[in-house]
Amino acid sequence: MTEQDVAGRVAAVYADGWSRIVATLIRLTGGDWDLAEECAQDAFAKALRLWPEKGVPDQPLAWLTTTARNRAIDVIRRASVEAGKLREVAEMEPVSPPPHDSDIPDERLELIFTCCHPALSVEAQVVLTLRSLAGMSTAEIAAAFLVPERTMGQRLFRAKQRIKNTGIPFRVPPAHLLPERLPTVLHVLYLLFNAGYGDPSRERVTEEAIRLARLLVALMPDEPEARGLLALILLHDARRAARTDPHGELVPLDEQDRSLWDAERIGEGEALLRQALRRRRAGPFQLQAAIAACHATAADPEDTDWLQIAGLYTELLRLVPTPVVALNRAVAIGMAEGPTAALTILDDLTAAGGLDAYYLLPAAHADMLRRAGRTGEAREAYARALELAPTEPERRYLRRRLEGCEG
Amino acid sequence: MKYLMLVCLDPSFKPGPGELDDAPDVDEWVKEMDGRGIRLIGERTRPAADATTVRVRGGEVLLTDGPFAETKEQMVGFDVLDCADLDEAVQVASKHPMAWGGLIELRPFWEGDDE
Numbered sequence: 001m002t003e004q005d006v007a008g009r010v011a012a013v014y015a016d017g018w019s020r021i022v023a024t025l026i027r028l029t030g031g032d033w034d035l036a037e038e039c040a041q042d043a044f045a046k047a048l049r050l051w052p053e054k055g056v057p058d059q060p061l062a063w064l065t066t067t068a069r070n071r072a073i074d075v076i077r078r079a080s081v082e083a084g085k086l087r088e089v090a091e092m093e094p095v096s097p098p099p100h101d102s103d104i105p106d107e108r109l110e111l112i113f114t115c116c117h118p119a120l121s122v123e124a125q126v127v128l129t130l131r132s133l134a135g136m137s138t139a140e141i142a143a144a145f146l147v148p149e150r151t152m153g154q155r156l157f158r159a160k161q162r163i164k165n166t167g168i169p170f171r172v173p174p175a176h177l178l179p180e181r182l183p184t185v186l187h188v189l190y191l192l193f194n195a196g197y198g199d200p201s202r203e204r205v206t207e208e209a210i211r212l213a214r215l216l217v218a219l220m221p222d223e224p225e226a227r228g229l230l231a232l233i234l235l236h237d238a239r240r241a242a243r244t245d246p247h248g249e250l251v252p253l254d255e256q257d258r259s260l261w262d263a264e265r266i267g268e269g270e271a272l273l274r275q276a277l278r279r280r281r282a283g284p285f286q287l288q289a290a291i292a293a294c295h296a297t298a299a300d301p302e303d304t305d306w307l308q309i310a311g312l313y314t315e316l317l318r319l320v321p322t323p324v325v326a327l328n329r330a331v332a333i334g335m336a337e338g339p340t341a342a343l344t345i346l347d348d349l350t351a352a353g354g355l356d357a358y359y360l361l362p363a364a365h366a367d368m369l370r371r372a373g374r375t376g377e378a379r380e381a382y383a384r385a386l387e388l389a390p391t392e393p394e395r396r397y398l399r400r401r402l403e404g405c406e407g
Numbered sequence: 408m409k410y411l412m413l414v415c416l417d418p419s420f421k422p423g424p425g426e427l428d429d430a431p432d433v434d435e436w437v438k439e440m441d442g443r444g445i446r447l448i449g450e451r452t453r454p455a456a457d458a459t460t461v462r463v464r465g466g467e468v469l470l471t472d473g474p475f476a477e478t479k480e481q482m483v484g485f486d487v488l489d490c491a492d493l494d495e496a497v498q499v500a501s502k503h504p505m506a507w508g509g510l511i512e513l514r515p516f517w518e519g520d521d522e
Binding site: 117119165166167168169173177 | 408410490491492493494496497513515
């Protein structure tokens with residue numbers, strides 16, 4: 001086997017194996033995340049060194065886990081000898097690899113819930129998930145979030161210290177705590193997906209989010225919201241190729257070339273959504289996936305079932321009463337029933353405040369005013385949206401719309 | 408693990424009418440947590456106005472009347488908890504009536520021989 005073949009095999013095992021080995025080692029070391037990662041890394045480095053010569057073992061995961069485990073025991077042993085506490089590790093004997101990869105315990109669900117513990121900041125949850133579960137290196141995560149590697153290293157270090165110091169347990173929460181804990185996990189995965197969506201330099205983050213959502217569905221097959229999340233991000237991701245034009249300009253949904261949409265992904269997302277809805281426990285992610293499915297299955301923009309979408313947003317607003325959801329609902333109602341109905345809601349939303357800095361509120365207002373034929377007011381609203389739009393592609397899009405309103 | 412549970416007022420929180428009707432009873436909380444061996448000690452403390460802050464500077468004992476930090480979230484009591492992990496400590500704290508009307512801070516003890 002050439003070194004290249006071996007590197008390919010190691011990379012393949014790494015994709016799913018990294019988090020499994022790290023999880024096993026966290027358990028073994030009693031929560032020493034740094035040691036767990038260090039030993040997992042060592043084991044993969046050793047594989048790259050030894051496998052080209054000795055061949056890839058029949059059960060590579062078992063080999064890697066055992067190698068990492070024995071290294072951890074070695075480190076703990078030496079530290080204990082120095083501290084004069086040898087008896088405590090007497091039973092931690094080095095072992096041989098178990099006969100099958102399937103004998104390695106799968107504690108990735110424990111790892112997911114620990115990385116996404118609500119006592120950690122969202123930022124810590126996100127970077128820990130990318131490091132420990134997705135197996136991205138500190139340098140890769142730093143590059144994705146545009147911070148120096150050293151800064152990211154400190155962030156990861158502090159997050160791991162906090163888990164240890166505050167006593168965050170390494171476990172899947174008991175059933176009665178799941179309703180409050182699972183949404184945090186889903187939220188982190190959705191954040192990851194969105195962090196990478198539409199930014200080619202962060203594509204890896206999006207891919208990892210999809211991979212982890214798949215893993216979560218496999219590990220928690222009875223949780224419809226996990227399936228709803230996977231459905232939602234697949235349905236979004238299916239439109240990736242159509243979201244920007246060759247010049248990098250943002251293409252709005254109703255102008256996208258629908259032949260560029262990934263039909264296979266859409267089909268998969270729809271199937272997952274159907275499976276989830278069958279359990280009759282619709283949650284925010286299933287509702288959002290249902291909305292995305294309405295868009296994804298319309299042959300052209302005129303075919304969009306806006307009435308259905310407006311109904312789904314009404315239900316979503318009941319579960320998630322935020323001004324952003326209210327805004328999206330207003331737009332859907334406008335598309336279903338005409339701009340007058342939407343403008344009433346949008347006026348109320350503007351009066352209520354809470355979205356003052358959000359450019360999509362004046363942008364939606366402008367669109368509805370334009371549809372209602374109130375061109376002058378539409379121009380003013382587009383101008384307000386332009387002032388608030390955070391990125392250049394969004395500003396360019398609004399300028400185009402504004403020009404469309406002239407004369 | 409042991410946690411210091413600081414029981415504080417939260418003046419920024421104005422509960423609506425009836426919002427605290429379901430809040431647990433503090434005597435029952437004490438009875439349950441003592442019974443489970445979780446609450447090791449606990450006391451109410453007098454308000455910040457009765458606090459004395461002590462500093463020794465250049466060998467001299469300096470006293471200030473009042474708390475070391477002027478915060479609105481005044482501590483009004485504390486408990487020491489012995490819990491399996493943070494999840495259990497959070498569960499215990501969230502059953503205390505002051506978590507409903509005020510706020511509770513959990514501080515893990517510095518344990519073992521780390522650092």
